[in-house]
Amino acid sequence: MFVQTQDTPNPNSLKFLPGCTVLETGTMNFDSPRDAHCSPLARQLFRVDGVKSVLLGPDFITISKIDANIDWKVIKPDVFATIMDFFTSGLPVVSEGSKQIEDTAPSDDDDELVAMIKELLDTRIRPTVQEDGGDVLYRGFEGGVVKLKLQGSCTSCPSSIITLKSGIQNMLQFYIPEVESVEQVKDDEEEEAAQV
Numbered sequence: 001m002f003v004q005t006q007d008t009p010n011p012n013s014l015k016f017l018p019g020c021t022v023l024e025t026g027t028m029n030f031d032s033p034r035d036a037h038c039s040p041l042a043r044q045l046f047r048v049d050g051v052k053s054v055l056l057g058p059d060f061i062t063i064s065k066i067d068a069n070i071d072w073k074v075i076k077p078d079v080f081a082t083i084m085d086f087f088t089s090g091l092p093v094v095s096e097g098s099k100q101i102e103d104t105a106p107s108d109d110d111d112e113l114v115a116m117i118k119e120l121l122d123t124r125i126r127p128t129v130q131e132d133g134g135d136v137l138y139r140g141f142e143g144g145v146v147k148l149k150l151q152g153s154c155t156s157c158p159s160s161i162i163t164l165k166s167g168i169q170n171m172l173q174f175y176i177p178e179v180e181s182v183e184q185v186k187d188d189e190e191e192e193a194a195q196v
Contacts, residue, residue: 001084005076006060008133012052013064013152014072015133018083022056022093027135029151030054040091041083048078055135055152056093062133062152114141116176121148125168136168144180146172 006015028039031053036042042054045063050070055062063079065072110118121138129136134152141147148168169182 001087003080003083006133008062008152010064010133012068013062013133014076014079016061016063016079016083017059018061018087020087021059022061023058025058027058027130027151028056028094029135030056038095039093040095041086041093044082044086045079048075048082050075051079053152055133057130057133057135057152060130060133064152113176113178117141117146117172117179120172120175124171128167139185141179144178146179146182147185148182149185 002019004017004019006017008015022041028042030036030039030042030046033043033046036046036054039054039056041061042056045051045054045061050065051063052066053064055064061083063075065075118138121136126136134150137149137151139147139149146169148164150164164182164184169179172179172182
């Protein structure tokens with residue numbers, strides 16, 4: 001197995017390409033070892049000193065390190081070894097019965113605007129963001145404001161606001177004039193971590 005790396009716009013995140021399928025569909029984000037209970041792969045990656053978060057994608061794994069003071073040269077060899085050992089073990093990436101959140105999947109409750117927003121996110125925006133080792137999840141649409149949660153390399157990226165406003169907002173407004181703006185939402189745990 002030959003694992004490649006790819007830089008992301010976030011200097012604290014690195015995209016690892018194991019050359020095989022990681023997840024059949026979508027992405028799964030783990031912000032802490034506690035979140036990784038359903039993924040043997042993520043649990044093993046959190047054992048590497050300096051790993052802050054893990055994002056599993058269709059054919060990639062994005063690792064974010066704790067801070068800029070830790071050099072990638074220190075973390076990378078351990079991450080490479082963990083990924084190679086894991087994929088040769090034959091263990092499942094995600095435990096049976098674990099459910100991925102399909103936030104952009106259309107639901108019967110969606111009105112026409114929400115369905116269009118989700119379709120654009122799924123077909124145009126997410127693939128581009130995933131190329132950079134991140135993901136974007138739909139969290140709501142109220143009063144012309146689309147609420148999105150950024151994951152992976154996007155969470156602490158210096159250019160995430162530009163991505164959100166210039167990239168995602170402009171595209172949504174081009175196709176859906178009712179969209180007035182796009183806002184990033186954070187989970188309670190992320191808010192607490194940002195205040196520490």
